[in-house]
Amino acid sequence: MRQRRFLPSLSQLIAFEAVIRHRSVTAAADELHLTQSTVSRLIASLERQLGKPLFARDRKRLTPTPEAQVYAASVTQGLDLIQRASMGLIANPGGGALSLSVLPTFATRWLAPRIGQFLADNPGISINLSTKIQRFSFATETFDAAIYFGADDWPDAHHMKLFDERLTACASPLFLDSHPITGPVDLAGLPVLQLETRPHGWQAWFNAQGGGGGVVSGMVMDQFSMMIQAAISGLGVALLPSYLAHPEIAEGRLVPILQPAVPGDGAYWLAWPERGDGNPALARFRQWVAATVTLDLLSSQEAGEDPAAG
Structure with a gap:
């Protein structure tokens, strides 16, 4: 009482x-x-x-x-x-509201094109999305769950793995016309675009290509969306998660370099606090996102594409 x-x-x-x-x-x-x-x-x-x-x-x-x-x-x-x-x-008297923290580019490139199906299947549930790059404490924030990149180490939270990150280096067709790349050594001296939250990304990519990489230099950005536009504009070679690179490559705005979709050093996860275990809206979202990731994986394997390309 x-x-x-x-x-x-x-x-x-x-x-x-x-x-x-x-x-x-x-x-x-x-x-x-x-x-x-x-x-x-x-x-x-x-x-x-x-x-x-x-x-x-x-x-x-x-x-x-x-x-x-x-x-x-x-x-x-x-x-x-x-x-x-x-x-x-007020908005959904028969369902509930779900507040999610999502990585900015993941929200626009992966979640947004798919979330309509969840809302159609669950008409009583509304979703409020906020984009965050840095982690936070579920004890001091009112989010029901978060989608983030890294490992299953969010403090005081449950975790569900979505998919591993795979990396594809790519550049604009015009950039490659003037800077042909036939091996890792050809990137020496070229501007490479880097993300501040993936400090070891390029090293992982070079290792997967058989080595041959040196010191990389170029602009450092805080969001993949900026990196994509910079690469399309010919400002350098971008190292992107394959699910983000896939649409630009399919449209011909970017061209993959050497071996695509090599293993990265992290994964995408859904995390939620213990207080969310009894939230029916969150339970439905977890079931939906797990099924959607599995469907994407099966579809990509049938098409012979990268499993995380979406």
């Missing part, structure tokens, strides 16, 4: 969060369409209920205490969670 003392009213928490965020009672009152005296009373009543001052008062100025700053982080997370749940209930 929850103790009432530790459950402030929503009005108190909303006022507290707004004052913390704006550092001003006046600005908080304007945002909430309340009077300044009402906001001040809500803050004072919250302090009385908790039995602890949350702000140091200097004339009309409120300065949050260190404890209030910590408390505010949890309050903000709780309000966000309530808001998302309410939005999901």
Whole structure:
């Protein structure tokens, strides 16, 4: 049973969060369409209920205490969670909302073309997508799951492997016309495009080609989408996950170099916190994404293509 003392009213928490965020009672009152005296009373009543001052008062100025700053982080997370749940209930009263963190280019190149089938098969479920490159803590974020690259080592989470990454080096036709490449040594001195989250990617590619690689140099980028456009524009040789390179190669905008689809040094994973084990929307998504990856694999094998090309 929850103790009432530790459950402030929503009005108190909303006022507290707004004052913390704006550092001003006046600005908080304007945002909430309340009077300044009402906001001040809500803050004072919250302090009385908790039995602890949350702000140091200097004339009309409120300065949050260190404890209030910590408390505010949890309050903000709780309000966000309530808001998302309410939005999901309103939009999909018979299903639920699923909040996913996804790698940017994976979201646009792999997930987006396929997610329509999931929504069609599960009309009561809505999906909210946010793109993130860096990992985060499920304890402090409200995401239900994350799709990421690396190993099955996300802290305090369950994992499901999607597929291993395979790498294909490619460049634009015009670039290769002026820079013919018949072996790894031909890349010496050429601009090669690198991703900051794959520092050992080129070395893995050279090893799979039988060696012969030297020191690589060229632009370092933080997203594959930028690298793809740079390669198409003739700025260098890109090293791409094969599922990302496949559409550009099929359309003739990029040409693979030497042996394509060589093993990389990581995989794509779905991770979710323990609290998500009882989430039916997440369970359906896990089943769907596993079946979709398997179908992609079988289709690619039948076509004689890279299994992760999609």
